[in-house]
Amino acid sequence: MLCWAFPRITWSCSSKGFGLGPLKAHLVIISLPNHGELIGGKIAMGDASAAPAADEDLLLKQFFSEVSEVERDNEVNRILSCFKLNAFEYLNIPFDASLDDVKRQYRKLSLLVHPDKCKHPQAKEAFAALAKAQQLLNDPQEREYLLNQVSAAKGELRAKRKKQLKKDTASKLKSLVDEVRLIYSNMIS
Numbered sequence: 001m002l003c004w005a006f007p008r009i010t011w012s013c014s015s016k017g018f019g020l021g022p023l024k025a026h027l028v029i030i031s032l033p034n035h036g037e038l039i040g041g042k043i044a045m046g047d048a049s050a051a052p053a054a055d056e057d058l059l060l061k062q063f064f065s066e067v068s069e070v071e072r073d074n075e076v077n078r079i080l081s082c083f084k085l086n087a088f089e090y091l092n093i094p095f096d097a098s099l100d101d102v103k104r105q106y107r108k109l110s111l112l113v114h115p116d117k118c119k120h121p122q123a124k125e126a127f128a129a130l131a132k133a134q135q136l137l138n139d140p141q142e143r144e145y146l147l148n149q150v151s152a153a154k155g156e157l158r159a160k161r162k163k164q165l166k167k168d169t170a171s172k173l174k175s176l177v178d179e180v181r182l183i184y185s186n187m188i189s
Contacts (some may be wrong), residue, residue, distance in 0.1 A: 001149075006186075018097035035103040040086075049103060057172055060136050062180055064071060069119065071112070072112055072113060072117070072120060073118070075109065075112050075113050075122050075126070076113050076118060076120040076126040077120075078092075079109075079113065079126040079129055080125060080126055080129070081124055082129070085149075086146075087132075087134075087136040087137050088133075088137070088150075090129055090130055090132075090133035091105045091106060091109065091130065091133050091134065091137070092105065092109070093105050094101075095147065095150055097137075099137075099138065102134060102137045102138065104135075106131075106134040107132060107162070108131050108132075109130055110127060110131070110134075113126045113127050113130065114127055
């Protein structure tokens with residue numbers, strides 16, 4: 001029986017682009033009768049159910065280490081591309097997150113991008129950015145300042161959108177009036 005064993009991951013698409021979503025890994029074994037078995041790049045004769053568990057475990061372990069490294073690199077890149085003044089974005093949490101949420105997310109991300117565990121050349125900078133973001137969000141005065149800035153930015157954006165909507169509405173009304181005048185003038189002549 002000819003078998004091919006290879007790991008398969010499920011890709012997802014988020015607002016940040018393509019990446020490894022919730023990691024869903026499967027070991028896929030493809031079999032054909034009267035052939036050997038391919039496990040870890042080697043063909044072995046015999047039944048697929050008799051595959052050595054050690055080879056499968058090694059294959060899965062290698063796969064997860066590669067996925068883990070890709071996930072770490074993606075996280076470092078995400079952190080380094082964040083808006084510098086938004087500590088909430090560094091930790092990838094909502095503005096209304098509690099202090100426990102900040103602590104939990106910092107711990108999770110810092111373990112992911114720690115320079116001793118992550119081979120990315122800029123892991124140290126990403127780790128320092130996370131530490132600074134966590135420090136800012138744990139300080140009540142800094143957190144209040146950040147939230148006030150976010151509220152002010154939201155207010156400005158709402159005012160700008162409202163002004164644009166009025167302008168768009170006025171231009172639509174003007175074009176409708178001009179169209180009615182044109183139709184009326186064509187009817188008279």
